[in-house]
Amino acid sequence: MISSAEEALLETEKCMYCGFCEPVCPTLPYGPHRGYGPRGRIQLIKILITGQEPSPETISSLYTCTLCAACIEKCPAKINIPRLVVYARSIIAGQN
Ligand code: SF4
Numbered sequence: 821m822i823s824s825a826e827e828a829l830l831e832t833e834k835c836m837y838c839g840f841c842e843p844v845c846p847t848l849p850y851g852p853h854r855g856y857g858p859r860g861r862i863q864l865i866k867i868l869i870t871g872q873e874p875s876p877e878t879i880s881s882l883y884t885c886t887l888c889a890a891c892i893e894k895c896p897a898k899i900n901i902p903r904l905v906v907y908a909r910s911i912i913a914g915q916n
């Protein structure tokens with residue numbers, strides 16, 4: 821479980837934009853853009869952590885993640901994206 825914004829930010833900064841995670845994401849083909857895949861979600865989470873108000877699009881992206889964890893297997897940095905998404909949802913819900 822991620823317990824602080826600093827911890828979450830450090831995790832997001834491990835992303836090297838390689839895109840290896842995208843082909844395995846079940847939601848990406850159904851979204852209008854890459855914000856509905858793991859790489860895009862990381863970028864949205866980064867913005868959210870800086871205190872920016874989430875747009876309806878950001879909320880939609882983060883709540884359509886199934887938390888399936890398929891992306892972790894493909895990520896060279898082993899970023900735990902579901903854990904980040906859960907943290908981001910707690911920000912949106914006002915718990916962090
Ligand atoms: S955990 Fe979320 S971002 Fe990762 S592959 Fe599953 S649906 Fe996509």
Ligand code: SF4
Binds near residue numbers: 837859896899
């Ligand atoms: S596989 Fe990992 S490092 Fe590469 S884009 Fe996806 S989240 Fe970022």
